[in-house]
Amino acid sequence: MLAYIIRRVLYMIPTILAVALLVFLLFHEVGEDPVRVALGPHASPEKIAALEAKWGLDQPMHVQFGAFLKEIATMDFGRSYVTDEKLSGLFKEGAWVSLSLTAPPFILGLLLNVALSLLIAFYRGSWFDKLSTAVFIISMSISYLVYIIGFQYLFAFQLDWFPINGYSWGVASIPYLTLPILIMLFVRAGPEIRLYRTVFLDETSEDYVRTARAKGLSENKILFKHILKNAMIPILTNTVTAIPFLVLGAFLMERFFSLPGVGDLMITAINTGDFPVLKGLCMFIAIGYSVFMLLTDILYAYVDPRVKLG
Numbered sequence: 093m094l095a096y097i098i099r100r101v102l103y104m105i106p107t108i109l110a111v112a113l114l115v116f117l118l119f120h121e122v123g124e125d126p127v128r129v130a131l132g133p134h135a136s137p138e139k140i141a142a143l144e145a146k147w148g149l150d151q152p153m154h155v156q157f158g159a160f161l162k163e164i165a166t167m168d169f170g171r172s173y174v175t176d177e178k179l180s181g182l183f184k185e186g187a188w189v190s191l192s193l194t195a196p197p198f199i200l201g202l203l204l205n206v207a208l209s210l211l212i213a214f215y216r217g218s219w220f221d222k223l224s225t226a227v228f229i230i231s232m233s234i235s236y237l238v239y240i241i242g243f244q245y246l247f248a249f250q251l252d253w254f255p256i257n258g259y260s261w262g263v264a265s266i267p268y269l270t271l272p273i274l275i276m277l278f279v280r281a282g283p284e285i286r287l288y289r290t291v292f293l294d295e296t297s298e299d300y301v302r303t304a305r306a307k308g309l310s311e312n313k314i315l316f317k318h319i320l321k322n323a324m325i326p327i328l329t330n331t332v333t334a335i336p337f338l339v340l341g342a343f344l345m346e347r348f349f350s351l352p353g354v355g356d357l358m359i360t361a362i363n364t365g366d367f368p369v370l371k372g373l374c375m376f377i378a379i380g381y382s383v384f385m386l387l388t389d390i391l392y393a394y395v396d397p398r399v400k401l402g
Contacts (some may be wrong), residue, residue, distance in 0.1 A: 097386070097390070098267055098395065100122050100386050100389065101386070102307075104382045104383075104386070107382060108164070108176060108343045108375075108378065108379060108382065109161075111374070111375065111378045112157075112160060112161060112164055112375060113157070115371055115375060116156075116157050116160050116371070119367050119371055120153070121158070121372065124364055126147070126149070126173055126367045127140055127143050127144055127147070127149065128140075130145060139275075147173070163372070164375050164379075167180070168180055169183075169368055169369075169371065169372035169375075170368050171368065171391050172366050172368060172369055173365070173366050173367060173368055173369075174361075174364045174365075174366045174369075175366075179368060179369060179372050182357060183354075183357075183373070183376060184371070184373060185352065185356045186352060186353050186356070187353075187354055187376070188352040189259065189265075189346070189351055189352055189353035189354075190342055190346070190353035190354040190355065191268055192265060193269055193272060193273065193276075193342050193345060193351065194276075194338055194342045196273050197268075197276035197277045197280060198335075198338060200277060201277050201280045201281070201284070202327075204277070204281070204330060205280070205284040205285050205288060206282055206288060206320075206327060208224075208281070209284075209285050209288030209289045209291075209292055210288075210292060210315060210316070210320065212225075212285065212289050213289050213292035213293055213296070214311070214312075214315055216293060216310070225286065225287075225289075228281065228282040228283075228285055228286050229282070229286070230294055231278070231279075231281070231282040232282040232283055232286075236279055236341065236344065237324070239275050239278060239279055239342075240275060240344065240345075240348050241263075243271060243274065243275050244256055244271070244348070247271055247274075250272065252343060254268075254270055254271040255268055256266055256271075256349065257260075257348075257349050257350035258349075259295075259350070259351050259352055262267070268351065269351075270350070271347075271349070272334070272345035272349050272351070276338070276341050276342070276345065276346065276389070279341065280334070280338070284330065284334070286332060288323070288327060290321055291323045291326050291327065292315075292323055295319045295322055295323050296319060298322075300318065301314060301318065301319065302341050312392075321396060325392065328391060328392060331383075332385065332388050335381070335384065342354075342355055343355030343358070343359070345357075347359060354376075354377075357369065357373065358370065358373050363375070363388070381396055
């Protein structure tokens with residue numbers, strides 16, 4: 093196990109280097125000149141030269157790329173071009189808000205959707221199965237934005253149960269996060285429960301299920317002890333592939349509910365041309381996703397003994 097983890101970490105290095113090179117070239121060759129953006133089109137050559145020297149943009153490209161790699165290694169991306177704030181502090185605050193927003197629907201969504209899928213699969217062919225399938229198909233056909241506007245109108249404007257925007261730190265953040273989390277849970281439920289139900293029903297036709305029934309095991313024991321365990325591999329795979337969409341949903345929530353998370357920070361940086369923030373966030377997300385993929389591979393081995401981490 094340890095050898096596998098070390099090998100995977102070493103494999104991550106060239107991937108992160110490739111992402112770093114792509115991000116560096118993208119912002120230096122395609123993006124606008126940050127000095128011109130900061131000073132305006134009528135700035136004097138002296139001011140332009142002074143600001144380029146301050147930001148290190150007067151250095152050769154390979155020197156700038158080396159400095160960028162050093163920033164990645166130390167996770168210190170300098171200061172914002174716009175506000176001159178330390179980026180480590182901005183990223184820490186934004187990451188905490190985004191994590192508080194995405195972790196509950198990620199964990200609760202997985203547990204609730206698997207449990208509901210098992211329940212629906214257990215009562216397959218019944219009115220409950222048919223009704224729930226129809227409800228989830230209808231829910232999947234509704235736009236994400238419709239859910240946001242509808243939930244805001246009902247729970248914030250009409251019922252006044254939750255604030256519609258803003259944020260407070262600590263325990264006081266719960267009222268501000270509850271409505272976005274509920275929306276993300278509801279949007280995620282439809283497609284995942286339909287998929288997991290299909291996975292569970294496919295497992296019921298396998299030979300080991302027929303053998304278990306021939307031995308006299310109850311349907312509950314077969315479903316929860318055997319089918320659930322064998323169905324976890326496709327469930328974990330779907331969970332991993334859904335992460336980018338979960339992050340995108342969190343970005344929408346942060347924008348619509350004025351939450352100061354990573355998504356709001358990135359959109360603000362795009363609008364203001366704050367390149368250090370954008371480069372840092374791109375690398376922050378890439379490294380985080382790589383680490384999560386490593387943890388997922390390790391989890392595969394625990395869920396399915398047939399998976400060997402050699």
